[in-house]
Amino acid sequence: MTQTDDIATENRRGFLKCMLWAGTGVVWTVAGGVPRSALIGGGAMAATPAGGDLTFVQISDSHIGFAKAPNTDTAATLKEAVDRVAEIKGNASLLIHTGDVSQLSRAAQFDTAEQIVKGAGMDTHYVPGEHDVLEDDGKSFFERFTKGAARGYYSFDQQGVHFIGLNNVQDLKSGGLGNLGQDQLEWLEKDLSGRSASQPIVVMAHIPLWTVYQDWGWGTDDGAKALSYLKRFGSVTVLNGHIHQVMQKVEGNVAFHTARSTAFPQAAPGSASGPGPIKDFPPDRLRTVLGVTKVSQIRGSAQLAIVDTPLGA
Amino acid sequence: MMRLRTMIVLAAVLGSPLLAGAAMSAAMDDPPGVNIDNFSFAPEALVIAPGTRVTWTNRDDIPHTVTDAAGKMAFRSAALDTGDAFSHVFDTPGTYHYFCSLHPKMQGTVVVR
Numbered sequence A: 001m002t003q004t005d006d007i008a009t010e011n012r013r014g015f016l017k018c019m020l021w022a023g024t025g026v027v028w029t030v031a032g033g034v035p036r037s038a039l040i041g042g043g044a045m046a047a048t049p050a051g052g053d054l055t056f057v058q059i060s061d062s063h064i065g066f067a068k069a070p071n072t073d074t075a076a077t078l079k080e081a082v083d084r085v086a087e088i089k090g091n092a093s094l095l096i097h098t099g100d101v102s103q104l105s106r107a108a109q110f111d112t113a114e115q116i117v118k119g120a121g122m123d124t125h126y127v128p129g130e131h132d133v134l135e136d137d138g139k140s141f142f143e144r145f146t147k148g149a150a151r152g153y154y155s156f157d158q159q160g161v162h163f164i165g166l167n168n169v170q171d172l173k174s175g176g177l178g179n180l181g182q183d184q185l186e187w188l189e190k191d192l193s194g195r196s197a198s199q200p201i202v203v204m205a206h207i208p209l210w211t212v213y214q215d216w217g218w219g220t221d222d223g224a225k226a227l228s229y230l231k232r233f234g235s236v237t238v239l240n241g242h243i244h245q246v247m248q249k250v251e252g253n254v255a256f257h258t259a260r261s262t263a264f265p266q267a268a269p270g271s272a273s274g275p276g277p278i279k280d281f282p283p284d285r286l287r288t289v290l291g292v293t294k295v296s297q298i299r300g301s302a303q304l305a306i307v308d309t310p311l312g313a
Numbered sequence B: 001m002m003r004l005r006t007m008i009v010l011a012a013v014l015g016s017p018l019l020a021g022a023a024m025s026a027a028m029d030d031p032p033g034v035n036i037d038n039f040s041f042a043p044e045a046l047v048i049a050p051g052t053r054v055t056w057t058n059r060d061d062i063p064h065t066v067t068d069a070a071g072k073m074a075f076r077s078a079a080l081d082t083g084d085a086f087s088h089v090f091d092t093p094g095t096y097h098y099f100c101s102l103h104p105k106m107q108g109t110v111v112v113r
Helices: A002-018 A043-047 A074-088 A107-118 A136-145 A182-192 A223-230 A283-288 B002-014 B017-028
Strands: A026-031 A034-039 A054-059 A094-097 A124-126 A154-158 A161-165 A201-204 A236-240 A247-251 A254-258 A291-297 A304-310 B033-037 B040-042 B045-048 B052-058 B085-090 B094-099 B107-112
Touching: A054 A074, A074 A107, A107 A136, A124 A161, A182 A223, A201 A223, B045 B052
Parallel strands: A054 A094, A094 A124, A161 A201, A201 A236, A236 A254, B033 B052, B045 B107
Antiparallel strands: A026 A034, A026 A054, A034 A291, A154 A161, A247 A254, A291 A304, B033 B040, B052 B085, B094 B107
């Protein structure tokens, strides 16, 4: 237990440090069904396993079109993140973007993001953020970024891992949180039925499926229902964006992780008067306070060990 | 409105430019406005007379919407970017709950009576 306690302490310390950071991607590796992550640019990249394991990269919340403090050039920071992805991708087979590709769902913003992300030269999968479905009920986003999935949710298999992209950003109810809706829940239940419980599952959704902070709407009203369908699986990883900071939680066989934004940081839950961008964040530190996140399983325990370390002072 | 018009007329009759000026500026402020800032509507509750036009202005860095919380969607704005405004005339007495469809924790009320 000492080991676990040490790691927990380190997590807390690392977590506080990494709150100062914004702007890159996360590399995910699935080895033996257990996903591990490392922030791009970190020394932990050396932990990339030999061929055979599935590796993928996550970026999120590029907000192309946002041009205010603390980041007036979100295209540039997305480009930097993608350049790093291209540098370090190694044998990574996928890139995922967990939503808020754009600021205002404008075609030009989608174009810019799509062109930049293509620079990674990787098969890319997107899920919509609430900023991406502001026009025509999301149709223009789905046609461009989730081809074949008219409502933005879909699944596919990659090297034995089952990936599920969810849409929890539409038909939100007054006073509520993120929302999947009955149709999507039924689709999910069907998608999972008959699957072997030993198949690793990776779920992507923009708004956290677990309640990070209710007052700021950082959760999904019917997320628990979706998670109930996933309970029987031995390895489930839920990857979210939306909150522009790293958060993680492990519940049974389910590991939750939120990615940082490539655009701007948001405050820790309840630490500011609202969930908007941290406007007075020093611009020169947006790039210099990059961090590393390394996730690995403590042997004999269901817990994932996740350590975040900043790269710069 | 009646009271303001009376005041303006009164000011004209009295020939007091000062009073007329004050009345005019009150008249300019007359259309009730709701400011959207820091993920909230201010004022959160607005009481107006039937036939009044309400204008919401987004002062936040993040886009928001003004969406009727009732199923019938009597009013529903497009996404309002920073500086964008949306207006709706409330003709029928009643209590109208609305929210931001992007950030549904943001809620407000218009009471028409």
